[in-house]
Amino acid sequence: MSLYLTRLPYVPMPVTNELASALTRPSPLRGAVRDVLVPEPEALVYACASASFVNGRAGERELRATMREAGAPSAVTSSGALAEALAALGARRVAVVTPYIDEVTERLHRFLAEHGVSVVGSTGLGLVHRIWDLTYAEVERAVLDVDGAKAEAVFVSCTNVRTYDLIAPLERKLGKPVITANQVSMWAGLRRVGRHAVGTGQSLLELPGA
DSSP: OOOOOOOOOOOSSSSSHHHHTTTHHHHHHHHHHHTTTOOSSSSEOOOOOHHHHHHHHHHHHHHHHHHHHHHHHHHHHHHHHHHHHHHHHTOOEEEEESOOOHHHHHHHHHHHHHHOOOEEEEEEEESSSSGGGGOOOHHHHHHHHHTTTTTTTTEOOOOTTHHHHHHHHHHHHHSSOOEEHHHHHOOOOHHHTTTTOOTTTTTTGGGGOO
16 A cells, blocks of 8 residues: 645634635645646545534535545545444544644534534643644543443544554553544455555554454
């Protein structure tokens, strides 16, 4: 497998709903799709959680439609992948951890509700800049704090949050699936090309036929 990356044009704004909406503009998105189509990939992944949930389920569908119109043979978004992963896990009650301020986290709640998923625990870390500076220790603490008996799974949002090495250890501690934005994005992208993601101790990746 080969992975090719490109970026949308940088938008010098804090991480708010306004920024997330700006990242959904069709013209820059079409340009990014055309750029990454050069090596002829079989599937394209829009790897941004907030921008793919900020405008709800309809907005996520519109993102995928724009990508396909620009030439993507198959298209998936981080938030669409999240909904797909929760359905595969049979999880309808989730706890969520986000790096966002409340207004952005609330849009995630709404998006999940549109997919029949209830948020039974939530924490937002209130960041508007440099989300990538979050440490593993900070993320782990937030996950452990937000989990509760009602939650069937825990989701950590934002593709700028480093989580991969935490997933299996946290699942062992909590005894339930822990899924993250980058994990579900790659899982769903690989499914589009008939491949299976591999990750020991990750419930999502160990599902039969996943």
